[in-house]
Amino acid sequence: MMQIISTVAELRLALNNKSNTGFVPTMGNLHAGHIHLVNLAKQHSDCVVVSIFVNPLQFGVNEDLANYPRTLEADCEKLKAAGCDIVFTATVREMYPQMTQTAEGTQLNQSMTIQPPDIANDLCGASRPGHFAGVATVVAKLFNIVHPQTAFFGKKDFQQLFIIRELVKQLNYPIQIIAGETVRETSGLALSSRNGYLSDAKKQQAAQLNQALQTIAQAIQAQNFEFDSLENAAKTKLNAAGWQVDYVTVRSALSLLPATPADRHLVILAAAKIGNTRLIDNIELSL
């Protein structure tokens, strides 16, 4: 019997006697990538908690907070089918009780935040200032509420996963972070809630992002370590195909810093807009 809980106090009560909780934080609009994380959580935990919270703190002023797809009923059906024990569906006010409404809009008044490492200002953070501080802060809050033994994050958001691992390590959270593989369409397109913004035609085209990463991965596996020219070729091709590329870059998977030919564990990451929809993807590569 899946419980749907919307307040921190009730959630704490429900988790009071649980000793092996697995936690999957989400923003809802669940797809097979999320359900894969829930399945992993089922394997590792006696009690699976999934939070559905579109966190305003991680959205920039010109981003898609207002339009972000909210599909609570369908999400709960999927979670029930997947064997989730507790869905936590907090309101913004429940998560940010100090918030105020002014003529200029909602002020969250979250003045105590997590300051992530400099890498949070690179890659997606470069074009989304404050995004990872917002992510780290809400995840820290959720960790303090749920007290999970394990928490599950998708590899599609590789930089987010990296920062959450640092959060846990550097702030001594007694939580094991388990990464879920990216789930993809047959075309290679990584599943994402933001794919819902795409027409069918655009969705077909969107697979080009993963293809660009695959091309680079194949070149590197064929001993081409000219990362700069590989990146530039991919950007040129995507831009020519109508994308607005934010970045395509080869990084060390261990540090997320620009890769050197000495690195054995790489990750190739990209972010680009197709129309108004910003998509990200990445491929890990061990040499």
Added chain:
Amino acid sequence: MMQIISTVAELRLALNNKSNTGFVPTMGNLHAGHIHLVNLAKQHSDCVVVSIFVNPLQFGVNEDLANYPRTLEADCEKLKAAGCDIVFTATVREMYPQMTQTAEGTQLNQSMTIQPPDIANDLCGASRPGHFAGVATVVAKLFNIVHPQTAFFGKKDFQQLFIIRELVKQLNYPIQIIAGETVRETSGLALSSRNGYLSDAKKQQAAQLNQALQTIAQAIQAQNFEFDSLENAAKTKLNAAGWQVDYVTVRSALSLLPATPADRHLVILAAAKIGNTRLIDNIELSL
């Protein structure tokens, strides 16, 4: 039987089956103010944990980190006598395992930190940049290690107490913060580890700081709400007596913002140097 534990892993193990832990974080060199907090913790908890850790992250480059008094053996005697259950005496490397030693000195490499509210840059934070970020970060780490139900902080460090309360509230720590009253010498001097830097003569003189606060408190109770002139008179008198005043200020005890005559719950705070020793004190006042 008091346990002395120096690693995070052993501490977690020792606390594994504890459900009502009271936590007193300290920097050691314990005095009656600390022991008062331990006594409070005994009343509220089945298991009392006291940490002794001189946290480098909260010291500025020109501050007294190297000279800060370290008296572990005497501290443990006092804690044993007070009925403490566990003393946690971590090394710097245990708390900051990512630290490195370079020619320029120790680098803690704590790149994931707690960013406290703006009030952390006022009062003591104005002359100690980064101090409260360092405090909040180490307290968050310790909270994540100890998982206490209650934690105890002295009112002498009023701004620190304020920021810790915000930390708990805004990051959803399920921890009750209990404040201990300031313990004083007969002269009125607030007990502080830094009093150990003072000669007997200077210690007598140091009581002037509390007297200055008392004078302001009495004036306010006599309906004098000219806070600016009360503050200025106190500063002038202390400076004339050989102090270097950092601040003397009347604040709202609820917000720590400058007090207005409408505020009913005030706190008068001061920080000043006598010789090379920086002392702080405060008095709360309800009208």
